[in-house]
Amino acid sequence: MPVNLSAPDPSSLSPVAGVRIGVAEAGIRKVGRKDLTVFLLDEGVSIGGVFTTNRFCAAPVQVCREHLQKGSPIRAIVVNTGNANAGTGEDGLSRARQTCDVLARQLKIAPEQVLPFSTGVIMEPLPVDRIAAGLPAAVADAGATNWARAAEAIMTTDTLPKAFSAKAMVGGAEVTITGISKGAGMIRPNMATMLGFLATDARVDQALMHQLALELAEGSFNRVTIDGDTSTNDSFVVVATNQAAHAPITSLDSADGRALKAAMQDVARQLAQAIVRDGEGATKFIAIRVEGGKSSAECRQVAYAIAHSPLVKTAFFASDPNLGRILAAVGYAGIGDLDQTLIELYLDDVHVATRGGRNPAYREEDGQRVMKQSEITVRVLLGRGSASDTVWTCDLSHDYVSINADYRS
Numbered sequence: 001m002p003v004n005l006s007a008p009d010p011s012s013l014s015p016v017a018g019v020r021i022g023v024a025e026a027g028i029r030k031v032g033r034k035d036l037t038v039f040l041l042d043e044g045v046s047i048g049g050v051f052t053t054n055r056f057c058a059a060p061v062q063v064c065r066e067h068l069q070k071g072s073p074i075r076a077i078v079v080n081t082g083n084a085n086a087g088t089g090e091d092g093l094s095r096a097r098q099t100c101d102v103l104a105r106q107l108k109i110a111p112e113q114v115l116p117f118s119t120g121v122i123m124e125p126l127p128v129d130r131i132a133a134g135l136p137a138a139v140a141d142a143g144a145t146n147w148a149r150a151a152e153a154i155m156t157t158d159t160l161p162k163a164f165s166a167k168a169m170v171g172g173a174e175v176t177i178t179g180i181s182k183g184a185g186m187i188r189p190n191m192a193t194m195l196g197f198l199a200t201d202a203r204v205d206q207a208l209m210h211q212l213a214l215e216l217a218e219g220s221f222n223r224v225t226i227d228g229d230t231s232t233n234d235s236f237v238v239v240a241t242n243q244a245a246h247a248p249i250t251s252l253d254s255a256d257g258r259a260l261k262a263a264m265q266d267v268a269r270q271l272a273q274a275i276v277r278d279g280e281g282a283t284k285f286i287a288i289r290v291e292g293g294k295s296s297a298e299c300r301q302v303a304y305a306i307a308h309s310p311l312v313k314t315a316f317f318a319s320d321p322n323l324g325r326i327l328a329a330v331g332y333a334g335i336g337d338l339d340q341t342l343i344e345l346y347l348d349d350v351h352v353a354t355r356g357g358r359n360p361a362y363r364e365e366d367g368q369r370v371m372k373q374s375e376i377t378v379r380v381l382l383g384r385g386s387a388s389d390t391v392w393t394c395d396l397s398h399d400y401v402s403i404n405a406d407y408r409s
Helices: 059-070 089-107 128-140 147-153 206-218 255-277 296-307 310-317 324-331 364-371 398-405
Strands: 019-024 036-041 046-051 076-083 114-121 162-170 173-182 195-200 235-240 285-293 344-347 350-354 375-381 387-394
Touching: 019 128, 019 147, 036 128, 036 147, 046 059, 046 206, 059 089, 059 114, 059 235, 076 089, 076 128, 076 147, 076 195, 089 114, 089 128, 147 162, 147 173, 162 255, 173 255, 195 255, 206 235, 206 255, 255 285, 255 387, 285 296, 296 310, 296 324, 296 375, 296 387, 310 324, 324 344, 324 375, 344 364, 350 364
Parallel strands: 076 114, 195 235, 285 375
Antiparallel strands: 019 036, 036 076, 046 235, 162 173, 173 195, 285 387, 344 350, 344 375
């Protein structure tokens, strides 16, 4: 069961002017499920994306990068689930391009104006014939209010769709932000199998979009991990339709740029945390905050060491305050000159360790009380500087093994 996460109410998701979404059942892997989604974008949108750093990246990731680098105005996005089109070589690239060709012909646009995305099983040929057969229905279904259906259609091992909206004032005008994401396993985005799509009607210069996507990812999707695996298909795309009534944003450091980025960051963070809350077999949502580092990168290094430790994650699943495992992870995080006598460790409000050893006032029952909660904050103080950072993760349960052992059956 997801940790304190419920399916989005479709009425809570705000349409974004300039974006229409269509969903269809194409039978890509299973019959009778929504598995094909198109985003149709009005002329004049600005768009940016960041992608997996996995060198074995999927064919659609390669094609998306090519199309964005060409600089042609993007007019459509197509997403299939059930098949990742990864580990498929030149044939996979050909099939990704065929998908763009088919949709481009229907919309009377150029193929390089289409961005393709795939998610699902790796090393299987993409069934382009089924996608081509399903695209007319997806295009015919396109409407402004289909965000919730799209969130469902891009799911793989997710148990719930993930979607959020927000409103914000930018330059004296109200702007809308709505996004969806998918992912539950093979999750440690390192961007640049998770997908995220975030749209706003704000007016943003195209030259800013890659940096905007990168900064939003850094504060959200690049701060979550379920199992430490960076997928072949990780992608995060940001769309600005330029239809709001404020002056164009030409700098992310301007007052309007900061206001928009803060509002979009809030939605992106909710989408990223929803992936952790719906982690495969997860029963607990854990925030790991590391303070007192020399740099944010150093703090993340320690936080990820804790978040990726199977011993730590299984202890959380068992509600076992075997907290020496956390200190051990801090120690092997790779900071060569770390002074263990300066380390402080907290579980929520419980002060577990001080000066590198057990706090004399710590009681086992207090640690167990916190460990039994569905939401837990681990706080580590390094005593080395003023930097801090946070990573969000979940526990590791029996169900995680079962889900991944049975994934292809």
